[in-house]
Amino acid sequence: MGAALEALLRLEGGGSALLLVGEADVELDREARGxxxxxxxxxxxxxxxxxxxxGFGLFAERASRNGRxxxxxxxxxxxxxxxxxxxxxxxxxxxxS
Structure with a gap:
């Protein structure tokens, strides 16, 4: 939980972020980890x-599409x-950038 809280606090700081939303996708996960x-x-x-x-606005209106x-x-x-x-x-x- 501590790592999740730290990540959410960084998101609120306005830096760069990659959000993967939906059921796990191995190829997207692999690319994201790099x-x-x-x-x-x-x-x-x-x-x-x-x-x-x-209250974490960066997640607002973020969703998967057609099951992907x-x-x-x-x-x-x-x-x-x-x-x-x-x-x-x-x-x-x-x-x-």
């Missing part, structure tokens, strides 16, 4: 809603359009 972002969070739709309801997990790359509380494939996530991470 990133050098401040926070990488992998949550279910229900968890994303619960975090948003608890989505990756949201966010910097300074602004998120890019979500991606659902590891190759697209790789490209987005390569372009991130």
């Amino acid at each position: 990133s050098a972002l401040d926070v990488v969070a992998s949550v279910t739709d229900a968890q994303a809603t619960a975090f948003a309801d608890a 997990a989505l990756a949201y790359l966010c910097e300074g509380f602004v998120c890019r359009l979500p991606v659902d494939r590891a190759d697209k996530l790789h490209d987005a991470l390569a372009q991130a």
Whole structure:
């Protein structure tokens, strides 16, 4: 729980974050683990809603689509359009500042 709280506090600080929302996706998870972002969070739709309801705005309106997990790359509380494939996530991470 301590690590989860630390991650949530970092999210509130406005750094870079990668949110994976939905059922676990091995390829997206693998790509996310290789990133050098401040926070990488992998949550279910229900968890994303619960975090948003608890005041963590970065999780607001973040959900999977058609049963596929989505990756949201966010910097300074602004998120890019979500991606659902590891190759697209790789490209987005390569372009991130």
